[in-house]
Amino acid sequence: MNERVREVVVLGGGSAGWLVAGLLAAEHGDLRITLIESTDVPTIGVGEGTWPSMRDTLRRIGLDEAEFIRRCQVSFKQGSRFDGWSRGAPGAQGDRYYHPFMLPVGYGDVDLVQAWLATQPERPFADVVSPSVQVCEAGRAPKQVQTPGFAAVANYAYHFDAGLFAQMLREHATQRLNVRHVVDHVDAVLTSAEGDITALQTRAHGPLAGDLFIDCSGLSARLIGEHFGVGLKSERDVLFNDAAMPVQVPHAQPDAPLATCTIATAWAKGWIWDIGLPSRRGVGCVYSRRHASDDEAQAALQAYLDATGTPPDRPAPRQIRYDPGYRERFWVRNCVAIGLASGFIEPLEASALAMVELSVQRLCDELPMTRATMDAVARRFNDDFSYRWARVIDFLKLHYALSQRDDSTYWRDHRDPATWPERLRELLPMWRLRAPARHDFGRNDEVFPSASYQYVLYGMGFRPELQTQPADRLQAAQACFDEAVRQARRFVPGLPGHRALIDHLHQSNA
Secondary structure, eight states, X not given: OOSBOOEEEEEOOHHHHHHHHHHHHHHOTTOEEEEEEOTTSOOOOOOOBOOTHHHHHHHHHTXXXXXXXXXXXXXXXXXXXXXXXXXXXXXXXXXXXEEESSOOTTTTTSXXXXXXXXXXXXXXXXXHHOSHHHHHHTTBOXXXXXXXXXXXXXXXXXXXXXHHHHHHHHHHHHHHSOOEEEEOOXXXXXXXXXXXXEEEEETTTEEEEXXXXXXXXXXXXXXXXXXXXXXXXXXXXXXXXXXXEEEEXXXXXXXXXXXXXXXXXXXXXXXXXXXXXXXXXXXXXXXXXXXXXXXXXXXXXXXXXXXXXXOSOOOOXXXXXXXXXXXXXXXXXXEEEOGGGTEEOXXXXXXXXXXXXXXXXXXXXXOSOBXXXXXXXXXXXXXXXXXXXXXXXHHHHHHHHTOOOOSSHHHHHHHOGGGXXXXXXXXXXXXXXXXXXXXXXXXXXXXXXXXXXXXXXXXXXXXXXXXXXXXHHHHHHHHHHHHHHHHHHHHHHHSOBHHHHHHHHHHTTO
């Protein structure tokens, strides 16, 4: 009971499994880590968007950013753009907004929201407080050719090919970090009298023992769900989407400009993501089977592909179905679920890989660990990640709850306060009087900062009441607005085109 955890067994590969194995091995070299994956279990392979935190994660694992960009079909992501979410009328002026990764200039120091309402309410909030919108609209990269790896001029994350990413992580973990890779099928879970997992019985390699088992087995949740019987807390009545149709398609032209953000376009019964990689686009339709048939979703996807200039010779989309929700507990005895095994809501705002990063970082921080201390660690982990999943749900619901679209029951149902999380029902009336603030989010390591709520609230057309502000406060805020303008004037001509920088990084290794 008092011996330290030495043997860690990760069940499942893909992006989640190899991120977990790689970061654990990089930060705790005394651990013996084995990753088991079966060729009979395909990975979902559509997690192509990340948060800026991924830069630090990859740096800590020990990857080279330029090599990562070349090998994994990487493009830069500076945030998300939302088209048609507020009103949805064809050609509606202004029914587009950004959630950029850059915090507003002066965020936390001055009341930007009241000054924006008082001085230029006709302009989108994000355009006023950040240079990011201008950088994205101009198709600029977030850094220059000479900017060091993982460093930024404008804050950024990545888009990438999930399959290539997992392959690169696997090679790095096995060749440089001493992670043992076992390709085999798990036939049984072996346990002690107390209920701990002692080993996973594999078909060709026999029992593989460990002190700690990490369930990265995807939606099947082989350990946390099948073995321990931990149920899924369904969020289907809050966030209705339970199906997706992804497809990979070529650009209209090989040298087409690369979008510097994830594009999320709403349709009558869901939304469509569009992620531009150097050699292709990843596009997918997300929808609720309660509100739309598979045929309707496929028709919406095809119409979007036609409208965006996709060549007609395109593959058929895959179908993915899931129950939106998260585990009632993530850590049971000596098993912790990370990735899709712990839960999945939907692709909006790319929270899936971010939750993997948060989970494995927490695990790294808790080590070294003994079995005697593990139950206390598990209780805190379960409490913290239940809170984090609930905050993800609040934030995602915000995108739907404020929509003025009235073209289907899908959007009308989302607007019904009966489908809103309790916390969101409490906060929205407060936010009618003032802006979301840091004290609305009680933990130091919140998933989304109050600035993200501001970007979405005001992008969707939500407006707090205008309050009279002293002249000095308005002047302080105006100085921040002026600085955002100055930054945009520097960044747009000073940064290379997005595709131009990607092409340079590929050619520099030729």
